[in-house]
Amino acid sequence: MKALGDIVRENIKELQAYSxxxxxxxxxxxxxxxxxxxPFASEYNRYPxxxxxxxxxxxxxxxxxxxxxxxxxxxxxxxxxxLIRTVCTPRRDNIIVFSPGYSxxxxxxxxxxxxxxxxxxxxxxxPGWNTLFDSVDQFTKIIFxxxxxxxxxxxxxxxRIREVALRFDGIVVVDEAYIDFTDMPSAVTLQKACRNVVVxxxxxxxxxxxxxxxxxxxxxxxxxxxxxxxxxxYNIGSLTQRRALDVLRNEADFLKKVExxxxxxxxxxxxxxxxxxxxxxxxxxxxxxxxxxxxFRELYDYLVEGDIVVRxxxxxxxxxxxxxxxxxxxxxxxxxxxxxxxxxxx
Ligand SMILES: *Cc1c(COP(=O)(O)O)cnc(C)c1O
Numbered sequence: 001m002k003a004l005g006d007i008v009r010e011n012i013k014e015l016q017a018y019s020x021x022x023x024x025x026x027x028x029x030x031x032x033x034x035x036x037x038x039p040f041a042s043e044y045n046r047y048p049x050x051x052x053x054x055x056x057x058x059x060x061x062x063x064x065x066x067x068x069x070x071x072x073x074x075x076x077x078x079x080x081x082x083l084i085r086t087v088c089t090p091r092r093d094n095i096i097v098f099s100p101g102y103s104x105x106x107x108x109x110x111x112x113x114x115x116x117x118x119x120x121x122x123x124x125x126x127p128g129w130n131t132l133f134d135s136v137d138q139f140t141k142i143i144f145x146x147x148x149x150x151x152x153x154x155x156x157x158x159x160r161i162r163e164v165a166l167r168f169d170g171i172v173v174v175d176e177a178y179i180d181f182t183d184m185p186s187a188v189t190l191q192k193a194c195r196n197v198v199v200x201x202x203x204x205x206x207x208x209x210x211x212x213x214x215x216x217x218x219x220x221x222x223x224x225x226x227x228x229x230x231x232x233x234y235n236i237g238s239l240t241q242r243r244a245l246d247v248l249r250n251e252a253d254f255l256k257k258v259e260x261x262x263x264x265x266x267x268x269x270x271x272x273x274x275x276x277x278x279x280x281x282x283x284x285x286x287x288x289x290x291x292x293x294x295x296f297r298e299l300y301d302y303l304v305e306g307d308i309v310v311r312x313x314x315x316x317x318x319x320x321x322x323x324x325x326x327x328x329x330x331x332x333x334x335x336x337x338x339x340x341x342x343x344x345x346x
Contacts, residue, residue, distance in 0.1 A: 001196055002169040007087050007141065008226045017229040020050045048238035051228075055241045058248045059216060063201075065188060068221040071228065074235045076177060076202040076215030081108045083198065083217075086230045087141045087171055088114040095142040096135060098127055100151055100319040102175060105144045114141075120318050125152045125282070129160055133167070141170040147187075148178040151313045151324040153284030155184045165194035171223075173198045178286035180206030180258055181265075188218050195220040205287060206258050209247060212240050261287050265327045271337050277344050281322070288326045296321040299343055306339040308332075 005013065021034040038045045052072050060067045073079035088095060094115035097105040101121075109116040117135050122128050127145070136143075143164065147156040165172040174187035176199055190197045199218040204210040214236065219227065247254075269289055272280050278293040290313065293299055300312055300323060313322035327333065 001166060001194065004195060004220055004222045004226075007170055007196070008223070009087060009089055012086055012226055012229060015229050018233055020047070020233050022047070044238060046238070048234055048236060048241060050233040050235075052236055052241055055214075055236075055245055055248075058245055062248060062251065063186075063188070063216075063218070065218050066221075069191075069218050069224060071217040071219065071224055071231065072236055073215035073217065073231075075204060075213040076175070076200045076217070077104050077108075078213075078235065079200055079215045079217045080104050080173075080175075081111070082227055082230050083142065083171065083173060084108050084112050084114055086223075086226050088112060090114055093139045093141045094137075095144065096132075096140060097144045098146070100125070100149075100313065100315045100322075101144070101146050102150045102177075121149075121152075125149060125154050125318070126156065127160070129163075132164065136168065138169075140168075142173055143168060143170065144173045144175065146175040146177075147184070148176075148182055148284070148286040150177065150286065151288070151290050151311070151319070151322065152281060153178075153286045153288060153290055154282045155182060155285050158185065158187055158190060161187060161197070162190050162194060165190060165197050168196065171196050171198055173200060175200045177202050177205055180254075181262060181287050182285035184285065191218070191220065195222075198223065203244060203247070206261075207247060207254060208257065209244060212244055214240060214244050261327050264330060264333055265289065268325075268327060268333050268337070272340070275340060275344055278340075281319075288324050290319075290322055290324050292319075292321045293323070294321055296323055299323065299340075302343050302346075303336075303339055306335070308336055308339055 035047055056067045056070045060070060073082065090113035094117055095109050096117045096119060098121050099118050106116045119135060145156050145161055148154065161172065161174060174197060176186060179186055179201055187197055187199050201216040203214040265284060269280055269283060272278065272291060278291050281290040281292060303310055311324040313324045314320055
């Protein structure tokens with residue numbers, strides 16, 4: 001493990017961050033003539049808090065994490081891009097991703113002109129632990145793990161991730177977009193021993209706020225300082241900060257919905273396992289289930305005709321003929337099940 005300061009790009013380390021006019025002020029009774037805002041009071045005439053302090057306090061409390069370890073993004077997609085820009089020098093460095101997996105890592109790598117080394121998951125949809133470091137060189141800056149995995153739904157053992165982080169001279173990003181649907185502990189628990197582990201979570205899935213765009217990054221405080229230099233100062237609007245806070249303060253409602261989705265997941269998987277013409281790839285620990293069937297294109301069209309949209313995940317060689325189906329409401333799932341059974345009878 002290298003010192004974090006030696007992983008970060010030199011120009012970012014030296015960068016003087018854009019300083020917001022009002023970083024030290026929290027809405028008191030003064031004349032705010034520093035930011036060229038419109039003085040006529042409305043709900044949104046002022047710029048939002050660039051460090052989202054109130055929202056971070058609530059997130060920190062919920063997750064048991066110090067505020068100094070948090071960076072919030074306009075969705076975790078923005079954080080993926082920020083991480084790559086903070087540590088990878090374009091046209092020199094590279095990142096490692098796994099397939100099948102979430103495709104944004106690769107897209108962000110390409111946008112930033114950073115080489116993407118894509119490794120196949122094994123038959124159990126796990127990273128090849130014994131061969132992973134064959135693909136690592138001195139310019140490898142980030143390894144992305146996604147657990148629970150999208151689109152498979154299985155989890156990666158934290159112990160393995162820990163071993164990689166201890167041996168690796170770059171950043172290990174653990175994308176936990178679906179963590180609330182599993183009992184697996186968060187990789188945040190690795191951060192004491194491994195300062196190079198960065199955890200991504202989001203309010204888009206279990207918290208039901210995909211339209212708001214709030215992503216959460218938990219990282220070492222030193223890395224947070226560098227990330228904040230790269231972060232656009234006002235990346236999360238005040239309306240979003242306000243609404244997110246309201247929702248986070250109603251944890252009971254969140255827990256109820258997550259439990260309902262987990263119950264439905266169990267029911268849907270049981271029904272699907274009884275259909276001999278399709279394969280349920282694994283007991284998903286996320287809010288979707290991945291199935292495989294030879295006639296997947298036909299099945300996709302048939303579902304669309306029945307007003308059901310699912311996601312085709314045909315990603316050979318490891319994952320061919322896949323469809324990823326999100327767990328919906330009880331009614332939506334009933335509709336899906338009915339339609340699937342009918343397809344089997346055709
Ligand atoms: C949905 C998803 C995200 C995106 O989250 P946003 O916060 O909505 O940008 C990130 N990672 C994975 C694996 C996802 O499935």
